[in-house]
Amino acid sequence: MSKNQSAPAYTGDIAAQEIDPSREYSKENQEIEFSGEQHAIWADLFAGIYQPYLIEHICAEWKAGMELLELSPMGICTVRHLIDHITPRTGWRIERTVVRYTLADDWYKKFGQRVFLITDYLRTRDQMEFTPEPDMFHDIFGHLPFLTQKFYAEIEDKFAPAYMKATQEEREVIKRLAWYSTEFGLVAQENRFKVFGAGIISGRKELTRTIMEFYRLGRDNVIDYSKPVFPQLEAHFRANKTNLYRIIDGVNALHQKGQMSTADEGWNVALGLYKSLGIKPEGIFGGEVILAPFDIETIARIPKTVYAFNPMLFVCRSLEEMDAILDSYLKPIAMR
Numbered sequence: 658m659s660k661n662q663s664a665p666a667y668t669g670d671i672a673a674q675e676i677d678p679s680r681e682y683s684k685e686n687q688e689i690e691f692s693g694e695q696h697a698i699w700a701d702l703f704a705g706i707y708q709p710y711l712i713e714h715i716c717a718e719w720k721a722g723m724e725l726l727e728l729s730p731m732g733i734c735t736v737r738h739l740i741d742h743i744t745p746r747t748g749w750r751i752e753r754t755v756v757r758y759t760l761a762d763d764w765y766k767k768f769g770q771r772v773f774l775i776t777d778y779l780r781t782r783d784q785m786e787f788t789p790e791p792d793m794f795h796d797i798f799g800h801l802p803f804l805t806q807k808f809y810a811e812i813e814d815k816f817a818p819a820y821m822k823a824t825q826e827e828r829e830v831i832k833r834l835a836w837y838s839t840e841f842g843l844v845a846q847e848n849r850f851k852v853f854g855a856g857i858i859s860g861r862k863e864l865t866r867t868i869m870e871f872y873r874l875g876r877d878n879v880i881d882y883s884k885p886v887f888p889q890l891e892a893h894f895r896a897n898k899t900n901l902y903r904i905i906d907g908v909n910a911l912h913q914k915g916q917m918s919t920a921d922e923g924w925n926v927a928l929g930l931y932k933s934l935g936i937k938p939e940g941i942f943g944g945e946v947i948l949a950p951f952d953i954e955t956i957a958r959i960p961k962t963v964y965a966f967n968p969m970l971f972v973c974r975s976l977e978e979m980d981a982i983l984d985s986y987l988k989p990i991a992m993r
C-alpha cells in the first residue's frame with residue numbers, strides 16, 4: 658500500500674511502512690523547501706495554540722524554552738535554526754527523517770546518541786485540531802522548546818540506555834513511561850495542574866480538553882485550588898483506586914479490540930466506561946479525562962498506544978519528582 662493512497666489505521670501499533678531509503682535525508686542535506694500552504698498551516702497551528710489563555714496552562718519550562726528557541730509564528734524553521742538554538746545549550750542534535758513513525762528500537766538508538774528525530778511530514782488542513790500521528794509541528798512545537806532545557810535533556814537521556822538493556826516486557830513499561838511523561842504528562846506547578854507532555858501541547862483539541870478538566874475539577878469541588886492540589890489528587894487516587902483500575906482494564910479491553918483507534922471513539926472512552934462499569938460520573942470520574950498521580954505501577958497497566966484522546970493523564974508532584982520516579986525504574990535496568 659502506498660502511504661498516500663489511504664490513511665493508516667491506528668491500531669495502536671506503529672504502522673509498518675515502505676520507505677525508499679534513497680529519499681532519506683543526508684547529513685549535508687537536511688532542509689526542505691516548504692510550500693506557501695505548508696507555512697500557512699504552521700502559522701495557523703501556532704496561532705491556534707500560542708494564546709495566553711491556553712499557554713498559561715503549560716508548564717514554565719516549555720514557556721522558557723519557547724523564548725530561547727525563537728520559533729517563527731509565521732512559518733516552519735530550518736533544521737539549522739533548531740540545531741543552533743538547541744545543541745549549544747544541551748548537546749542534543751536534531752535530524753530530519755522521512756520516517757513517519759520511527760520504530761521504537763530505531764528511535765531509541767538515535768536517542769542514545771542524543772539525536773532527536775523530526776519527521777518531514779506536516780499535517781493537512783483537515784487535521785488542524787487533532788492528529789493521531791506525530792508530525793513535525795508536534796516534534797518542533799511540542800518537544801523542542803524543552804530540549805533547550807538541561808533538566809529535559811537529562812530526562813530524555815535516561816530512556817535509551819535503559820531501553821537498550823531492557824527485556825521485552827520492560828520495554829513496554831519504558832514506552833508507557835515515556836508516553837505518560839514526555840508525551841502526555843502533567844505536573845503540579847504554582848499549585849495548579851500544568852501541561853508537560855508534547856502530545857498535549859501540540860494538539861489544540863487535546864490541550865483544550867485537558868484544560869477543561871482542570872476547570873471542571875474546581876467547578877465540581879473535586880480539587881480546591883486554594884489548598885495544595887497534589888495531596889488532594891493523591892487522596893482521590895487512594896480512595897478510588899479500585900474503580901480506577903477497573904477503568905484501566907476496560908481501556909485495555911477496548912484497546913485489544915482496536916476500539917481506541919479513532920478520535921471519535923477515543924474522546925468518549927472514559928464516559929463510556931463509567932456507564933458500562935456502573936461508575937457514577939462524579940468526583941475524579943466526572944470528566945472526559947481522569948487525572949491520577951504519576952505512579953509506575955498504574956502506568957504499567959494502561960496501554961501507551963492510545964492514538965485517540967488519552968482517557969487518563971498522570972500528574973507529577975514536580976519535575977524533580979518525575980526525574981526521581983523515572984530514575985527508580987530506568988537506572989537499575991541501564992546499569993545491568
Ligand SMILES: [Fe+2]
Pocket residue numbers: 791795796800840855856
Ligand atoms: Fe512526541
